[in-house]
Amino acid sequence: MMKNNYYKFKNVALLLLALTSVATLASNQVQGVRVWPSPDNTRVVFDMAAAPEHKSFSLDKPDRLVIDLQNIKGSSNLPAVTGESSVIKAIRSSGDGNSMRIVLDLTKATNANVFSLPPTPPYGHRLVVDLPNNQPEPNLPPPTIRAARDIVIAIDAGHGGEDPGSIGPSGFYEKNITLPIARQLAQLIDRQPGMKSMMVRTNDYYIHVNRRTEIARGQQADLLVSIHADAFTSPQPRGASVWVLSLRRATTEVGRMLEQTERHSELLGGVAEIIKDSANERYLAQTVLDLSMNHSMVTAYQVAGEVLDELGKVAHLHKKEPQAASLGVLKAPDIPSILVEVGFISNPQEEKQLKSASHQTQLAKSLFTALKRHFETSPPADSLFAQQRAREHRVSAGESLSLLAQRYNVSVADLRDINQLASDSIRVGQTLRIP
Incomplete structure (x- = not known):
C-alpha cells in the first residue's frame, strides 16, 4: 500500500513539474521595442520577459525580415516602438495565442543578424536585430597632407x-x-x-x-x-x-x-x-x-x-x-x-x-x-603647429611687443595670446612665438 502511494505521489509530482515547465515556456512576452540608428547599421531591440525562442528569415518583393517567436502569452500586439530608422518602413505583428510573428518592412534588402542577449542591467532578456546599411562608406578625402595641415x-x-x-x-x-x-x-x-x-x-x-x-x-x-x-x-x-x-x-x-x-x-x-x-x-x-x-x-x-x-x-x-x-x-x-x-x-x-x-x-x-x-x-612635422613653432623671435635690447607686432604684421593681442603673456612686458633674451 505504501509502495502504491509512493508511485502515485511520484506521478503527481512529475505531472506538476511538467505543467510548471509548460507554463514557464509559455510565459514569454515582448515588453518593449527600441530602434537605434547609426551610420553603419540600425539595431532593433525587443525587450523580452524571458529568453526568446526565435527563428527568422528574409523575404523580397517587398523586402521584409520575418521573426517567429514561440511560447508567447497575451496580446499579439507589439508595444509602442521608440526610435526610427530610414531602413525600416514599419514593424508589425500577428499571433495565435502561443506564438508571435514579427515583420520588419524594410526600404531595401539587407543581411540581417538576429541574436539574443542575456540580462545586463538595466536591461533584461533581449532579442536583437542588426540591419547593416549595406552602403559603401562615403569616400571622404583624407586630411590633406601639406606643409601646414591640421x-x-x-x-x-x-x-x-x-x-x-x-x-x-x-x-x-x-x-x-x-x-x-x-x-x-x-x-x-x-x-x-x-x-x-x-x-x-x-x-x-x-x-x-x-x-x-x-x-x-x-x-x-x-x-x-x-x-x-x-x-x-x-x-x-x-x-x-x-x-x-x-x-x-x-x-x-x-x-x-x-x-x-x-x-x-x-x-x-x-x-x-x-x-x-x-x-x-x-x-x-x-x-x-x-x-x-x-x-x-x-x-x-x-x-x-x-x-x-x-x-x-x-x-x-x-x-x-x-x-x-x-x-x-x-x-x-x-x-x-x-x-x-x-x-x-x-x-x-x-x-x-x-x-x-x-x-x-x-x-x-x-x-x-x-x-x-x-x-x-611636439607637433607633427607637416602640421601648422610645426610651422608656427619654427616662426620664433628672440627678444633683443630696445624691442617691445608693439614693435614686434608691426614688424611681423600681427596684432599685439595675438602675440600676447600665443605666448600666454599676462601683460605687454617682455625681457631681453626671451623667445616669442610669432602667429
Whole structure:
C-alpha cells in the first residue's frame, strides 16, 4: 500500500513539474521595442520577459525580415516602438495565442543578424536585430597632407545606444556623460587654428570597439582620445585616471596584425609598397609594426601625463600616473591612443558632479589644454603647429611687443595670446612665438 502511494505521489509530482515547465515556456512576452540608428547599421531591440525562442528569415518583393517567436502569452500586439530608422518602413505583428510573428518592412534588402542577449542591467532578456546599411562608406578625402595641415584628434565617446556603460547610484548612464564631454572637447579643438576634431560616435548609438579605431584611422588621426567614466562594486573609490596600452597587449596585437596580411598596406603605411610579400618578409613587417607601436605608446604616455596634470586642476585624481591596461580601444599601432576615466560614476558625489554641465565643461577644457600643449611642444612635422613653432623671435635690447607686432604684421593681442603673456612686458633674451 505504501509502495502504491509512493508511485502515485511520484506521478503527481512529475505531472506538476511538467505543467510548471509548460507554463514557464509559455510565459514569454515582448515588453518593449527600441530602434537605434547609426551610420553603419540600425539595431532593433525587443525587450523580452524571458529568453526568446526565435527563428527568422528574409523575404523580397517587398523586402521584409520575418521573426517567429514561440511560447508567447497575451496580446499579439507589439508595444509602442521608440526610435526610427530610414531602413525600416514599419514593424508589425500577428499571433495565435502561443506564438508571435514579427515583420520588419524594410526600404531595401539587407543581411540581417538576429541574436539574443542575456540580462545586463538595466536591461533584461533581449532579442536583437542588426540591419547593416549595406552602403559603401562615403569616400571622404583624407586630411590633406601639406606643409601646414591640421592635427586631427579622434574623440571617442565611450559606449552608446544599447550599451549604456556603467550605471550610477541614481540610475544615470555613463554614455550620457561621455558624449557631452566629447562634443565640448570637439568644439574647443575646432576653434583652435591648426587642430581638427573627428567624432568617432556623433550620437546615441553603439559602435564595436574594433570599429572605433578603424574610424579614427580612416581620417588619419594623430591621436585617439577615448572618454569614459569609471565604476566599482563599492561607492568609495573616486577620481579621474588616464590609461595607455600595456606592453603585453601591444606585443599580442603586433602578432595578431602580422596574421592579417590583407591589412598590411593599411597598417604599414608608405612602407607597404616595399614590404609586399609579408610571408617572406615577416620579420621586416614585424620590425615596422614594432617601431610604429613603440612610437604610439611613447607618445600616448606623454599625452597621458599632460592630461593628468590638467585634470588634477579640476578633479580629484584616482591615479596620478598613467596606468597601463589591455584595452581594445588603445590597440592601434599607428595611432597614439589614451583612455580617460573622468571619474567614478559609482561614487554618489562624483556621479552628481559628472552629471553637472559646468563640470563637464571644465573637464573638456582641461583635456583641450593638455592636448594643445602637447602638440605645441611636439607637433607633427607637416602640421601648422610645426610651422608656427619654427616662426620664433628672440627678444633683443630696445624691442617691445608693439614693435614686434608691426614688424611681423600681427596684432599685439595675438602675440600676447600665443605666448600666454599676462601683460605687454617682455625681457631681453626671451623667445616669442610669432602667429
